[in-house]
Amino acid sequence: MNEIRVTGGNSLHGSISIQGAKNSALPMMAASLLHRGISVLKGCPRISDVFCMEGILRELGAVTWWDDHDLYLDCTEANKTEVSAEYTEKMRSSVILLGVLLARNKKGRIGYPGGCVIGRRPVDLHISALRSLGARITEGGFFIYGECDCLKGNRIILGKTSVGATEQAILAAVTSKGETVLENCAKEPEILWLCRYLKTMGADIQGEGSSVIRIKGVKELSGGTMRVPSDRIVAGTYICAAAITRSEITIENAPIEELEAFLEVYEKMGGQYEDKSGKLRVNGKFVCHPIHCLETEAYPGFPTDLQSPVLAVLATIPGQSHIRESIFEDRFRAAKELVRMGAHIEVKGADARIDGGYPLTGCRVKADELRGGAALVLAAIAAQGETCITGAGFIRRGYEHICEDLKALGCQEIREE
Ligand code: UD1
Numbered sequence: 001m002n003e004i005r006v007t008g009g010n011s012l013h014g015s016i017s018i019q020g021a022k023n024s025a026l027p028m029m030a031a032s033l034l035h036r037g038i039s040v041l042k043g044c045p046r047i048s049d050v051f052c053m054e055g056i057l058r059e060l061g062a063v064t065w066w067d068d069h070d071l072y073l074d075c076t077e078a079n080k081t082e083v084s085a086e087y088t089e090k091m092r093s094s095v096i097l098l099g100v101l102l103a104r105n106k107k108g109r110i111g112y113p114g115g116c117v118i119g120r121r122p123v124d125l126h127i128s129a130l131r132s133l134g135a136r137i138t139e140g141g142f143f144i145y146g147e148c149d150c151l152k153g154n155r156i157i158l159g160k161t162s163v164g165a166t167e168q169a170i171l172a173a174v175t176s177k178g179e180t181v182l183e184n185c186a187k188e189p190e191i192l193w194l195c196r197y198l199k200t201m202g203a204d205i206q207g208e209g210s211s212v213i214r215i216k217g218v219k220e221l222s223g224g225t226m227r228v229p230s231d232r233i234v235a236g237t238y239i240c241a242a243a244i245t246r247s248e249i250t251i252e253n254a255p256i257e258e259l260e261a262f263l264e265v266y267e268k269m270g271g272q273y274e275d276k277s278g279k280l281r282v283n284g285k286f287v288c289h290p291i292h293c294l295e296t297e298a299y300p301g302f303p304t305d306l307q308s309p310v311l312a313v314l315a316t317i318p319g320q321s322h323i324r325e326s327i328f329e330d331r332f333r334a335a336k337e338l339v340r341m342g343a344h345i346e347v348k349g350a351d352a353r354i355d356g357g358y359p360l361t362g363c364r365v366k367a368d369e370l371r372g373g374a375a376l377v378l379a380a381i382a383a384q385g386e387t388c389i390t391g392a393g394f395i396r397r398g399y400e401h402i403c404e405d406l407k408a409l410g411c412q413e414i415r416e417e
Contacts, residue, residue, distance in 0.1 A: 004389040004403060006380035007413035008362060012242055014409050015250035015279070018235045019045040019400045020069070020228030024193040026093045027167045028228065029053045031198055032073040033060070033100045034175060035221045039201070042227040044071040049091050049397045056087045056094060060101075078104075085111030085142050091397075095123055096164060098146050099172030102135050107147040121328070125158055125165035132156045133172050133180070153178035153217055161186050161298045166213075167194055174203040176217040185213050188299040189232065189258045197226045232258040233305045234399060235280075237374050239263075240309040241406060243271050243284035244316055244382040249409055254280035261302045265294055265310065269317060290319035290356055296327050308334045308375035311352060315343035316382055318357030325350050334372030337365040341379055341387065362387035370398045377402055381411050392416065 020043040030053070032039035044050060046069065054064050054071070062078040064071065081101050088094040088111035101108025113123060127137050127144070133156075135148040153176050158165055166186040171194075173180035185191065187209055195208035201221040207213045235254040242249045243266060256263075256275055263273060268291055272283040291314060296304040304327040314321040315338055325331045332347045339345055340363055344355040362385035367373025373395040380387035389395075395402060403414045 002390065002392055003417045004377060004380075004392045004395070005386060005413070005415055005417060006362070006377065006389070006411065007386045008381045008383040010410060010412055011245050012247035012249050012406070012409040012411065015252055016238060016405055016409055017252035018230040018238070018254060019047075021045070021190065021193075021231035021233075022047055022049055022398045023163070023190045023233070025050050025228045026053050027096055027171070027190065027194045028197045028224070028226065029057065029071070029073065030096050030100050031171060031194060031201070032224060033057060033062070033075050033078055033097070034103060034171070035201055035223050036076050037223045038072060038074045039224040041071045041073070042225070043069050044228050045069075045231065045400050047396060047398055047400050048393070049093070052087055052091045053094065056083050056097065059083065059087065081105045081107050082109040083111060087111070088113050092121060093164060095126055096168045096171060098126070098144060099130055099168045102130065102146050102148050103151055103172050103175045106150070109143050109145050111142055112144065125160060125162050126168045129156050129158065129165055129169040130172055133169075133176055135172075151176035153180040153215070155181045156183065158182065158184040163188050163190060166191055170194060170198070170205070170213065170215065173215040173217060174198055174205070175219070175221065178217055180215045180217070182213040182215070183211065185211050186298060187211065189229070189255070193229050197224050200224050200226055230255050233303065233371070235259060236262045236303070236306040237309050237378070237399070238405065239266060239271070239282050240306070240313050240378055241381060241409070242282050243269060243287045243313045244378050246285050246287060248281070248283045248285060251280040251282065253278065256280055261300055262306050265291060265302060269313065287313065288317060290314065290317050290321040290354070292320070293322050293324070295324040298327070304328060304331060305371050307331060308372045309378055311335065311345070311354065312338060312375040312378040314354045314356050315345060315379065316356060316360065321354040321356055323352045323354070325352070331372075333368055334375045337376055338379055340365055341383055343379070359384065361385055364388045364390065367391040367394045370394050374399060374402065377406070381406060381414070386413075
């Protein structure tokens with residue numbers, strides 16, 4: 001799929017269920033490599049980032065197979081230690097495998113991580129956490145090398161809140177010798193789910209979801225089995241789809257408690273929602289208020305991953321809105337494409353000022369990262385005429401079937417080509 005073609009302008013209705021979360025599935029897959037046997041991830045999203053992580057595990061010697069959306073990972077013979085740059089440059093979160101390789105094999109070599117072009121995205125915190133656990137890390141050319149005699153528990157204070165570095169440290173620490181205390185941990189739900197999964201494998205972890213996590217290393221882990229939780233970012237994207245088309249839809253399995261900061265902003269825009277025993281009914285018919293200052297933050301603050309979808313919605317609301325992106329340096333790349341569609345957005349550094357309410361008109365636009373690409377799809381379903389979104393492969397990294405989902409919700413013309 002390279003292009004998505006959408007004819008916008010009609011409202012949405014009906015209900016939709018949400019895929020498993022990309023950002024939970026990936027670290028859970030990495031964690032499975034800590035067990036020399038079979039682990040099962042139920043309800044795993046069939047998206048290209050998951051296929052990329054599956055490719056890496058296979059390259060390391062794992063045998064994997066799918067039964068519908070259940071992913072089986074047999075890591076009995078996954079004893080290789082080198083991950084080629086071909087995979088890692090496609091997906092940033094591959095870097096968390098370095099700690100797992102060290103824990104399992106005492107050495108590892110991994111290509112420098114790639115991923116979405118949304119800022120510098122260094123890996124210094126990952127490397128310093130692994131060094132604190134006793135690994136010797138060298139960086140050279142296209143690769144990061146690590147080796148250790150054995151990983152030993154330690155006190156690690158993460159210099160900055162980072163989801164990936166927190167996951168890296170947890171994965172490396174669960175089978176290390178002695179106790180590890182991790183301070184200034186990220187509190188994102190994905191950390192909690194990773195720890196829950198590791199606990200099903202026999203890990204001894206306390207404090208997950210708070211800023212201090214304590215881990216007592218265990219000798220070995222058994223096989224894990226867990227359902228991948230539903231994707232809070234995909235749920236938020238579809239709530240934005242209802243908002244931008246001023247429609248009413250139901251989301252069957254929205255992780256409502258993980259969407260608090262987002263739903264607060266959605267309500268400020270005039271959006272309404274009702275939690276009907278786990279089903280989230282969202283009504284975007286009264287979305288009309290600009291947002292004077294929205295700032296992205298680490299969880300439980302407003303998620304940077306929903307910044308672009310909300311930017312698209314704000315472009316349709318008359319009045320002045322302002323978004324400050326405080327997590328990544330270059331995450332307004334969708335803005336210039338939205339401007340091509342008729343939006344009035346001015347970006348200066350970390351700030352986007354939106355003069356909303358100008359009509360959007362379909363044209364040819366380019367997605368160059370995942371969430372920005374999803375924002376263009378949202379703009380397209382609200383725009384007059386046909387929009388062609390190129391670079392749609394970026395969207396497949398995180399959305400299993402965005403076209404089918406929006407079609408099921410009543411978008412009359414939307415297809416992948
Ligand atoms: C994860 C999510 C991503 C989300 C992001 C922030 C996955 C697969 N991806 O990305 O969707 O947008 O959290 O919620 O889960 N940083 C450093 N040094 C490091 C690591 C990070 O300076 O070693 C900085 C980053 O440049 C960024 C900030 O820390 O400014 C937060 O990044 P981080 O939380 O690590 O994001 P990811 O784990 O890459």
